[in-house]
Amino acid sequence: MQKLNIGIVGGAGYTGGELVRVLLHHTHVDIKFVHSSSSAGQLISSVHTDLVGDTDLVFTNSLQDTIDVLFLCLGHGESVKFLASNTIAPTIKIIDLSQDFRLTSTAKQGDRNFVYGLPELNKAAIQSAHNIANPGCFATAIQLGLLPLAAKGLLKDVYTTGITGSTGAGQGLSNTGHFSWRANNIQPYKTLAHQHLEEIKQSLHQLQGNTNTAVHFVPWRGDFTRGIFVSSIVETSLSLAELNKLYTEFYSGHPFTHVSLSPIDLKQVVNTNKCLMHIEQKENKIVIHTAIDNLLKGAVGQAVQNMNLMMGLEETAGIQLKASNF
Secondary structure (H helix, E strand, O other): OOOEEEEEEOOOOHHHHHHHHHHOOOOOEEEEEEEOOOOOOOEHHHHOHHHOOOOOOEOEOOOOOOOOEEEEOOOOOHHHHHHHHOOOOOOOEEEEOOOOOOOHHHOEEOOEEOEEOOHHHHHHHHHOOOEEEOOOHHHHHHHHHHHHHHHOOOOOOEEEEEEEOHHHHOOOOOOOOOHHHHOOOOEEOOOOOOOOHHHHHHHHHHHHOOOOOOEEEEEEEOOOOOOEEEEEEEEOOOOHHHHHHHHHHHOOOOOOEEEOOOOOOHHHOOOOOOEEEEEEEEOOEEEEEEEEOOOOOOOHHHHHHHHHHHOOOOOOOOOOOOOOOO
8 A cells, every 4th residue: 555645734842743753653654744833954853852763854844745644733723824824735635633623613714624533423524524623632531421421312411520731731831831830739720611612512412412411621730741531420310331331332333442340540541542431320420530641542643543534544553552551
């Protein structure tokens, strides 16, 4: 099989570096360029120093048309600007990792229509899509814990909390991003007003139809670098055995999402493209715990998973990554 030619825009940030890292070991792709306005001319390994010895690629500030897929690893609001100011050949497929095209109200840019890229929800649409809006990290973790109930019309109001590592805030400096602030510290932020709520509600509506279901979400900044752990509380009349059966059957055709009958922890998913979930029950209330790596299943790993589906490759190609207990 001829290799896919790949371009990356916004390669100097955390997601850009992680994407290069994954694609370098993907046997079906060839990275043609990695674009960065701030680092043009520098070796990629001089910015992402863990790649020393893995690649001699250099950041560029120019684009090429001889690619099959373009990944946009830009900040929120920047992808819209980039596509408005650059001519991308219509034959090139785009996977955008920002939030710019995730909602149906913003999913069109010129002649391009973006499909919401959550494979466990939209696999068939992704396989025939030309452009993908990659989901948010918290949105991925929360939705995967709720979709089976929504698909059966059983989802009621949701109360959810989630904690994320510092890489979720990006590579730019901020008062809450410094090690001295993060270490031995946690803090809630954007309480009940996180930007991922709208895409979550959109997906639940897609499955469950018109409903007054509300998602009450409190996100937390954690004192670790990678990973997201979410706990969502809902009411249900189903037994725990019925719930585990429902969730296992719903995700049976999805290779990265797994239901565990034992308690889960963050180290099981860090450095993988997995989502693990575990359900606990007390009377008519259940808690659905979900865990993902925010840079992989919450961003880059899912983006590559979407590329595989779009381009007719094995869904797991290049992202069979392993966790460590240490």
